Amino acid sequence: MGTIRLFDEKPYDNEFTAEVIEIDKRGDKTAFVLDRTLFFPESGGQTADRGVIRVGDDASYFSELEVYDVRIEDDIIYHFVDGDTSDLKVGDKAYGIIDFDYRFSNMQQHSGEHIFSGLCKRYYGCNNVGFHLSDNEVTFDFDRKLTEDEIYDIEDKVNKVIYENREIIAFYPTEEEIESLDYRSKKEIEDRVRLVEIEGIDLCACCAPHVKRTGEIGLLKVVDFLNYKGGVRISILCGRRALEHYKKLDGITRDISRTLSASRDDLASEVKKLADSIKEAEYKRLEFEKRYLDLIFDSIALNIPLVDSVITDKAIILKLNDLSNKSLRNMVNKLKSEHPDRLVGTFSQSEKGYFFIIGSESIDCNKVAAYMREKNGAKGGGSSDMIQGTIDNELSASDIEILCDNVML
DSSP states (O other): OOOEEHHHHOTTOOEEEEEEEEEEEETTEEEEEESEESOOOSBTTBOOOOEEEEEEOSSOEEEEEEEEEEEEETTEEEEEEESOOTTOOTTOEEEEEEOHHHHHHHHHHHHHHHHHHHHHHHHHOOOEEEEEEOSSOEEEEESSOOOHHHHHHHHHHHHHHHHTTOBEEEEOOOHHHHHHOOOBOSSOOOSOOOEEEETTTEEEEOOSOOOSBGGGGOOEEEEEEEEETTEEEEEEEEHHHHHHHHHHHHHHHHHHHHHHTOOGGGHHHHHHHHHHHHHHHHHHHHHHHHHHHHHHHHHHHTTOOOTTOEEOSSEEEEEOOSOOHHHHHHHHHHHHHHOTTSEEEEEEEETTEEEEEEEOSSSOHHHHHHHHHHHHOOEEEEOSSEEEEEESSOOOHHHHHHHHHHHTO
């Protein structure tokens, strides 16, 4: 006989009494089986209820245990608990308290998803083929793509249903009734079917607790969507979670508005202007860097000494700070092409010491990387013709001379 599911009939209750009928030790984990429970187990894409169970004799409950997971196996519900269970035994009385705020939030999300999925089926012929409800997100997958306009059309229709405060009922139809009912289901169900009906909107197989009326959902907001496996994956938030999401975004836009000294209505255009100006400044910076590096390149060709650089018949290693990685890489490629028989590279200061890019047309840079890792504690790698990484200290002229002597053998 399976565990009696009190959450089926009393989803708004948050306390119950029961009897311990099994204590299941699984390594360092302990799970209780009770004869009945209000704790909804992880099932149907939804996370389990949270709460505590107090266990003891008839006179007093001597041990309070946190329920951190609830699972169902072969119609038996297991409550995984944290705490000392060494003195507990089969036959003890249990007093359970679920975290109802958490339960109600899940009820809001799940009921909102049913409305959304039911309306997608009705208006756009979409089938819900995947569902996930966790502490942080609510996502569901449809078997065909929806446009942005179609998604927000459904969002508007869902909220209209919420405002109409329609009734939601859960029931187990008889075998005769089930044959005549047209209901949604993401999978074939072998056990007894439990249906959740949203008045005039949807009829769907579901094992989870739901709110009594759509008005209790409060609101539904689509927060993201993307193409997924030939269809679309949509993320929503309902009720309190939707409000918290709005408050977070409201705070972000308020801060941006103050930073840019712009009204919120103008934020999109102001941010675009800022992005365009950053892009223009980056373009100009790269142009200046190119001119600067061209001067350095010409100085090398004219044998003009360069500060903090090592230039020998075996290597050209330059110290160049405050330049973009793109410019440094371009410089190394240019030096490689002009000086194919030498080891060439750049060192620049970084938060982790020095960032280096080293290349060569004729020397195996993988050997350079191996040597620098062993002798200098460098981190990084690359290919035979170019490596990059970080090192605590830049290499001196003698270090580079020794490096070249070792890798050019």
